[in-house]
Amino acid sequence: MQALGAAGVTAGLAGCGGQQATQRTTESEDGGGGADAATETATPIEVDSESLALIQELAYVTNQTLPVLPLQEKLAQSFQTTDDWNVPSKDSEKIQTYWPTDWLPRYGEWTATDASPDERMTLAQWAVPKDSQYNTWNAKNFAEPRRTLFDRFMNYNLESQEYSGYLVSEWELDGETLTLTVREGQTWHDGTPVTATDVVNQIKLDIYNGGSLRRFVAPDDEGNVAGRVTAPDESTAEISLATTVNEDILLAYLQPKYLVAHEETYGEFVTRLDEADSSDERSTILGELTSKVVSEPVGSGPFKFEDADTQRTLLSKYEDHPDAGNVNFDEIEYLYKPSNQSRWNSLINGETDGSATLFMPKNKLNQLPDSVQTSLIPRHWGLGLLFNHEREPVSDPRVRKAIAHAIDREAVAMNSGAGTNSKIAVTYPSGLTSELSGQVEGTWLDGVVDQFETYGRGESQTDKAAALLEEAGYEKQNETWRKDGEPLRIPIKGPAGFSDWVAGAQTAVSQLNQFGIKSESVMKDNSAYWGQDYVNGDFVVALQGWASYDNSHPYFHFKFLYDSSDAADYWNMPEQIDSPVLHDQLRDGEAVTPAELVTELSTAGE
Incomplete structure (x- = not known):
């Protein structure tokens, strides 16, 4: 085996800050800041x-x-305000995650200060809030509030290239069987428990809809995957693979998934797809799934849906989430900001408290107040x-x-x-x-x-x-x-x-x-x-x-x-x-x- 270096590099950059390119950086490239990058010890990856x-x-x-x-x-570029909020420093490894607005509040790393008047975090969304919907299999207007409405299967650090458990707390790949363990104490926003069946349904719907895992989870002759993705008990999901697969590749397919497949909302689609007798019947069902609009979702994350109008979506803290105790503010609102320019101005004038990712040129970065820090995350x-x-x-x-x-x-x-x-x-x-x-x-x-x-x-x-x-x-x-x-x-x-x-x-x-x-x-x-x-x-x-x-x-x-x-x-x-x-x-x-x-x-x- 060869150890692969996934080196992290940090430096302070003029006008932005955070991670910096290490190779062949010239004075003209670094925006006049003249910052030197420091290479940290690599986190080894084996190949x-x-x-x-x-x-x-x-x-x-x-x-x-x-x-x-x-x-x-x-x-x-990822932005965090620091006047009324406690956040990790721009050089912190905690920032290097997929994405900061998803994870830092969950871990108690993005919290309101003791002196803060804010009980609400304000972010931005691209789509008109009242026109947004939360069916992940309907590609139209699946809006940014999904980041805190739903939990991802796992966390992934983009700098160290390491996975860590979250909704899927543990996993094990044994030959052609991948076993996933569901986190204890997880519930939907209607109070029903999150079970391995929900995880199975999420994976099945992704596969039926042509998701990338399909190539590794071979359906039967009728195109059915019911017997390949199962829940032997309430906390364990199993995926039977068609062949041995590199674990890093499997995890990369699973990690970004949000748990959206609430039984009452999507269970009928799973049942019908499992029982479909022909590809034509399955295509009809998938057409219904991909056209279904869910405007008031039942989520699985630390914040639940309250309402949406033409200008904002409002979420409130879900007190029964396992990580609710890490969150010391009551609401998140997502304002309708359909252009880069509107998002730049919102950060400049203090209207929003941060942004997951956003490209801001240096002339705009220079207009940010000192309270806004800019971190850089590898893509x-x-x-x-x-x-x-x-x-x-x-x-x-x-x-x-x-x-x-x-x-x-x-x-x-x-x-x-x-x-x-x-x-x-x-x-x-x-x-x-x-x-x-x-x-x-x-x-x-x-x-x-x-x-x-x-x-x-x-x-x-x-x-x-x-x-x-x-x-x-x-x-x-x-x-x-x-x-x-x-x-x-x-x-x-x-x-x-x-x-x-x-x-x-x-x-x-x-x-x-x-x-x-x-x-x-x-x-x-x-x-x-x-x-x-x-x-x-x-x-x-x-x-x-x-x-x-x-x-x-x-x-x-x-x-x-x-x-x-x-x-x-x-x-x-x-x-x-x-x-x-x-x-x-x-x-x-x-x-x-x-x-x-x-x-x-x-x-x-x-």
């Missing part, structure tokens, strides 16, 4: 040699073919250029590589970070995250790093880009690259509302034009971009996160790149591609089906 080889091979395929060009990796993803593999000219990997050589990723990271030091340029475009802790070089690529192409992390490499384009049949005429007389054009589409992405795209467009590639930034309304352009594959190059955010294990990033509906349906990723070989023992020739390696990785080491 077997088989898994590491598969991770490196998938990373090499990504690095050599560039199905997506990772530009930067990001830290999320394990970032801005990337996504290529439509059925559209010329980017269907040619030589063109994709030329684009990579022509773009200065340092400048993209700096401009998209807007002086906050919350972005760092990707050194090895490979689908691997943890650039911020040095784990890419020190862990995932240990022993093979010299085989990987950087494509010029902090500078454009125009000579290499030119050679690739010439090999692909282009020639430069009047400062513009052309083939058969037609200029090489690279339009980049993206969501106009993602201000940091827009800044990064504009930087890349400028660099491509300077190199002689006709490029333009085509920013669309958020809903139009995601609901039309992106899902219909109506782009040559698109802005998208290049990894599976909040997951640190490389499996999830490679699954997103090579074995997801996004890859197949939107980017037109071919099943088989040609790539040089890194580890001869894993494949015989350059033709490779990456999704097969991803599947092998899910069970490696078990």
